[in-house]
Amino acid sequence: MQLYNNLSAKERAALIEAAGKDRLTLSFYKYAHIQDPEVFRNELFLVWNRLDVLGRIYVAHEGINAQLSVPAEYFGRFKEHLDSIPFLKNVRLNVAIEQDNYAFLKLKIKVRHKIVADGLNDETFDVTNIGIHVNADRFNELIEDPNTILVDMRNHYESEIGHFKNAITPDVDTFRDSLPIIEDDLKEHKEDKKLVMYCTGGIRCEKASAYFKHKGFKEVYQLEGGIINYARQIQEQGLENKFIGKNFVFDERMAESIGNEVIAQCHQCGTSCDTHVNCANEACHLLFIQCESCKSEMQGCCSDACKEVSSLSYDEQKMLRRGKTKSNKIFKKGRSETIKFKRNLS
Structure with missing residues (x-):
């Protein structure tokens, strides 16, 4: 029984080229209680390997964080499998704006202590008491409000190539580093300002919003689906794009263009x-x-x-x-x- 990738990136790239078929790059996450992450991980691998899914997936007791690609012809079967898992039924899938058949070259599903390394003790606050999710249209309204503080929850090398105009972009190496810095810098505005956050796909904001509410911030909002979902919404709905530059992504593409600027x-x-x-x-x-x-x-x-x-x-x-x-x-x-x-x- 094969439970781990056994092909090199070079071998996999050759197979993708030989197949000559389009692949879809997408991501999703879900906080949920997984009793046995190792068993769940193995079950995913057995099904996804047969569907030729490639990507980087983290599984933990607290849920799943997945960035992957799947052959377009198998997308329906892949979605059916997700819907067969109760806590993943109808989970939001962030489909990339710019597709690349070689975005991922291996299937790596790893069991981790957490699906995002945040350094937080989840037992000290209510992780389900999250901020208000907003779509692209509402997000655009909020960030024009003078009573809003917009914060980029990503790392320095991500925001360097692209970010929302007027956003606070912490000069940090990790998500874990950003939390205490943001809290300290904005402590005087816990009650008089709206705290609006965004990240790549939404997962970092999900935990950060609960953390900042626990720390006393009264109005906390998060961009639903992150920059990836924002880009798709403004494209489909003809909304004004307030993002400048590129969105850094964690696959072989490295980034996808959202705005035309090079910053x-x-x-x-x-x-x-x-x-x-x-x-x-x-x-x-x-x-x-x-x-x-x-x-x-x-x-x-x-x-x-x-x-x-x-x-x-x-x-x-x-x-x-x-x-x-x-x-x-x-x-x-x-x-x-x-x-x-x-x-x-x-």
């Missing part, structure tokens, strides 16, 4: 650019913004040192990586000392 700059030369890449040196793998000119000159690397390593043979690079563990301290996501141009939000 970021290449981290190596400073030219206008909003394309994220990972350093070609696997031992570094730094996430940073790189223009085509620098990509060619630096061979996809973030520094001359990494360029030298990347030019070595696979076995030589593997030897250099031996004993080193990849982590946020290694990835750094744009905070490396090799980066010359830092974020410049407008």
